[in-house]
Amino acid sequence: MSIILITGVIASLFLVIAIAEPIAERLRLPYSVILAVLGILIGGGAIFFLRTDLTDALNPVAEAILGLPIRSNVFLYVFLPTLLFQATLGMNLRRMLDDWVPILVLAVVAVVVATLGVGYALAWASGLPLAACLLIGAIVSTTDPSAVVSIFRSISAPRRLARIIEGESLLNDAAAIALFGLFMGFVMLGVPDPTLTDALGQFPKLIFGGAVTGWFAARLAVWVMAGFGRHERAQISVSVALPYLAYIGAEQIVGASGVIAVVTAGLTMNLTGPRRLSPLTWTNLNEVWNLLAHWAGALIFILAALLIPRLLEAVRPTDFALIGVVICAAVVARALILFGLLPLLTRLRLSPAVERPYRAAILWGGLRGAVTLALALAVTESLLVPIEIKRVVGILATGFTLFTLLVQGTTLRSVIGWLGLDRLSPIDEALSRQVVAVALQTVREDVSRVTENYDLTREIVRSEAKGFGERLEETVGAAEDGAEILDRDRITLGLIALAGHERDTVLVRMRERTISQRMAEQVLSDADRLIEGARSGGRNGYQRAARRSVGYGRGFQVGVALQRRLNLSGLLARMTADRFELLLSQRLILRDLGAFIDGRIRRIHGRRVADLLHELLARRVETMETALEGLRLQYPGYAEELERRFIRRTALRLEEREYTNMREDGLIGAEVYTSLMQNLNARRAATEQRPTLDIAIQRSELVRRFPLFVDLDEAALKQLGKSLKTFYVNSGKWILRKEDAAESVFFIASGAVELESAGQTWRLGGGEMFGQMAIVTKKARRAQVRAIAPSTLMVLDAERFRRLLERSPTLQQSIRASAEQRGIDPTVLIM
Template sequence: MIGAAEPLAARLRLPYSVILAVLGVLIGVGATFFLHTELTDALNPVAEAILDLPIRSNVFLYVFLPTLLFQATLGMNLRRMIDDWVPILMLAVVAVVVATVSVGYALAWVSALPLAACLLIGAIVSTTDPSAVVSIFRSISSPRRLARIIEGESLLNDAAAIALFGLFMGFVMLGTPDPELGDALLRFPLLIAGGAITGWLCARVAVWIMALFGRHELAQISVSVALPYLAYIGAEQIVGASGVIAVVAAGLTLNLVAPGRLPPQSWTNLRELWGVLAHWAGALIFILAALLIPRLLEEVRIGDILLVAVVIVAAVVARMVILFGLLPLLARLRLSPPVDRPYRVAILWGGLRGAVTLALALAVTESFRVPDDIQRVVGILATGFTLFTLIVQGTTLRWVIGRLGLDRLSPIDEALSRQVVAVALQTVREDLASTTENYDLSRDIVRSEAKRFGERLDEAVKTAEDSADILDRDRIALGLIVLAGHERDTIIDRVRERTISARMAEKVMSDAERLIEGARSQGRSGYQRAARRSVAYGKGFRAAVWLNRRLGISAPLAQMTTDRFELMLSQRLILRDLGGFIDGRIRRIHGRRVAELLHELLSRRIEAVETALEGLRLQYPGYAEELERRFIRRTALRLEEREYMMMREDGLIGAEVYMSLMADLGARRAAAETRPKLDIALQRTALVRQFPLFAEFSDRALRQLARGLETRYANVGEAIIRKDSAAKRVFFIASGAVELESAGQTWRLGRGEMFGQMAILMQKSVRAEAKAIAPTTLLVLDEDRFRRLLGRSKALRKAVRESAEKRGIEPSALLPPAKDAS
């Protein structure tokens, strides 16, 4: 039945969850009918077995729900989710709280139910199941960012709603009729924080254990299967926090950490297994929950229908406030991507409720500590609201999307598709001609078929020419989208070949997706902005630098620097393969001018990556060579594996020999996957040694100097020294380039040069403004250390005099250096 549900949903063009719910309801209604009818008694045992299934809320909450949530976290691109954390939290958390409060107070206003029970109902119906609208958005090629926001909502809103459910369920069971909403919301963050910490700890322990079982894939998968259930039970029963939050935190942690600790194939197999488990869990939870609908609606009354209508209106209005009020405000503040009104309408109508809502309602009806009248109302309202969203909204969602025009290509995409068809048919005609010659086919048949194909080609070319009025700006944007898409496909191929490690794959893939979205939303400028971001130092890197400089904690900086090394090497490998794609494909679709411009943009990206990589090489001499040797070893192993596979397919070696060779290859590959460690302290000493200014220093003096120097990283365009600021430091350029501007004059400094010393020696405020014009690494020395160093180094004193003379400053105007106390 589950196997037939998906094809049936596709054929009827309905959401998959709607089909599952209908099947479950039909089974429940059919079992009730056959049990009570006098037409036949043969099916009574089957009907009794169905109706007496031990379906309890604990089965949903402790078995099925952790599986669904955990798999959802493993399938997410967390780096891209973090970019959109503001709208995701708005839809997932704030929207849940708003819906809970709106439904709760609306029910309290029109009914005699206590406020605690009304808020409990609001928490139950506030969780949405956006899987239907996500699947439809994917089928209509909606913006990836929009689909990602909805996916993030689907993950976190369940957690937020269930945490609120547990909070208000406690009030109802304790008999607190009118809880203080402020106190309740103050306890809400504690539930979330306790669950998040529990899930993180469980996941870290699990990853450590899985790493120990490096060659035992089944053991690793078994640990991953146990993880969500242990996190859920531990948070609920031991910590007293939210088990759902613990499962989400455990899945997110595993998604971030495991790719770098597990073999790539093991991680792939683990995610595939969880995909199958989640498919079955999702289907079973929907069908089993739908079986309960006839039972929950047995005691429905006329007044209950009015309350269901109140819940529907309050829930829809609460969601409208978020979608049409808060999201546009966040977009104006540039905290969220703008979401067009048609898409917001589709999200509003696609807020279906499903199995989680029914499972929570079932938990209320099973509790003996909840009064009977509240049990009845909760079961009826939750079930009625769920049926409305599934039957009314679910069956009309695709029609609504069609009426909004979201299922049609934009004029630019339509014109592009015509040109793509024309180019593809031209390529097919060329390949077809060579094929007919190779197989020596009958000329009459070839001539007749060629005539038919030529007519189709002529029609496609004419259609493409009719749409040739696409603006060059749009052609460039479309070409950049295609180029970034090919870059993403190339990354996938390189990961499969293990040329790029799984640890870097996610980061490089995220950069490619940013390029696609930037080109799609803002054209050339968006693409260039995303390209600059891919080589820039991020906030995390600056935080690691601060930890190293202020607290002496170097591990985060060493880890991020190592990642940056490998990232730049991976990007360089990918970018060098894109030029042929521009000439072979994009030029034929968009023409020579667009192809030349794309080549220019690609050259700039390659230059930026080479500059960043060269800066790292200068900053950490020798370490880049170690990584490149590791890359060569991994490439050699991949080629060796390919040779063994070909020999096995050709029958040159048997299965036993092949398995032995692959086992040995696997051991060597595991060793090659380990990255060399980066010792920042040792590397800084080696870097200082490369400065000609310090060539006369002994090894002991160099080590002392290295300890006194601070490392600073500057992005392109970042201000290093501002005009009229106090002179306190001297900067030595380890890599990159700096531009100085003073009194209308501009000059540039490169590796091995220094700046900032004149203001210190003249005891004046800084008159020049310095900014980085390339990703730059600086070694910084404070005033006191610089003066002592100047007193010890003849080369440094000479460099200071030469610099003063270039700027027209008499060396006699400079203050003498401090005497070296050592």
């Protein structure tokens, strides 16, 4: 076959890809459905022209189409790694974690249930070997959610619904292809009825072997990319090689799942890439991968659709009944998960609730596509699979795929409309009216200024102003009609707008490089949670999301446990440093929100709502400042280093702006500008490196660091170290309450506490003590103390403390100073 002809056919396929998108938009159908239909028409047309006597002129083109090297390994080794890697690379993993239970259930449990359901139903109806039936079940259990997500994005469907389906797609293919490889091996080895033990025995190697391979490959790739410095194209080239090498290495060397390896590599790159690469490189890398994934997704669909006419050539009337069995079994299995298991997990408080309309849309949106056809093609190509099984697999997989595309795909938009997921809620409608009203008000003021500046003809101005004013009055009237909205809904609308502006501010700061991209992603996730919290729970939902943004998660507790029990401080140090930077970034963002409340929200919702939002914002700022102050007291030197780093980054941004302005004004030439920017970028690269936080704690060293023990000799220090007991307390936990027995004195090894006594509040950090006043005055405790940061405290009982006090003038002096600060007469102290 001529290379010219093959090149022409492939170029023509790109033209088909180009026209499919506008056709899909015009017909309001999923893009993948249009690609599949066009592929079927092209494949069927090629077969028709080869077999008809009408004309021979198109025979070379038809032969070139049918002779394309479309093999299963092309799909699995060329296209699939691209799609999987881009999907994981572009996901907001922090937001996915909010719904990790339903995502994992749909991506893994639903796949297993569908495989078993379809397999046993087919074995009962067809008489085929159970291994072959389970193989068919694995093939048809993988969904193609890209079509559904594209519809949801085009009709203002809830973000959470699209996020759950995207999360399902992340692991769905991995689980299905792993099961496919398992049962394919049984069929080729001639094992008719594999046991569950046989299957589960091989599954861990497929999963964990692939995960380790992908993690190692991604870590190595990120290390190489970071070493390439500012060679952006070299870094992107390494990222392009990563998924293919991970897939091949897992499949051919380790004998594990290549799909799992690619997914793990993408997740690792997603989590570590923004820290090691510059924001511009990371953005461009994602743009390249978006384009590659678009082409790969379209090509895999249209090439797979070309095979459909050939796969259905040997269809028999009895096969239609088996296709019906597959359809019913697959739908029932998915329905059992969505309407049986997920509600049960919600009642057991193991999963967040997924609303019934969402579950119905997910059920009908389980479209199958190119991956299903590619797996079926792999079976038909195998020489070790019996001919009859190859025929049945090809027909059933193709028939089921056609049903999902041509029936479910074409009616999905109508189903979504029937469920009401394409309509804005009343509160969103109100928000839309309010936004339009404010926008038009601002535009009218700006237009008025423009007409004055340019001295436009008054008749034209009056004419345009009349039409514009009518639209503004109509919109404002509609907004005023919404005055019947309850006050709590107005507050909710204001909170949603405030969180939306917070998100926009984060994006601006990220572009300015005032905050790092890695921190920006986390702050953006927090802003998204604020929006969704306000939508679902109003003021309470917003406040819960705000508290979560400054709270300590389970990962932090794991880090603490590793540091305390195994003396492994790396995870805790990294998470503490992240928290430092996150709080500094949040402080920067929150300080810009007050002006937005006064400038925008007050005009829409009135003074009462604005004042309430100011109050909520003030509480957030106070909580954030408390958390930040706790860390400052715990690690004062590190806080100073981070603030210096922020100042340096801000100065570099302003310096870059000045150079750009001078270049645009013609004050400096291109050569000078390039030289200045190279120098600035070198300094910026050094600034991006975050200082290292050392949190390793040794009790003997801590005792020596305390200023209170400076006058003790070596023997006394050693004895004191043995007497002290160490314990850890989380942020927000109470350590002492009023009227508690005065039995111990507490020394802060690391962390920070807040002490309240007689209506006054003090904050104490590392190297300070508390609880001593009740002992030296022999009175009940008048103070209560709580941790404002994760703190490590050393405790000394009252008797040993008195003996220590007798020997330490420094300690005596410290207690007298503390008494004077709290207004206690030093003469009542018993020392």
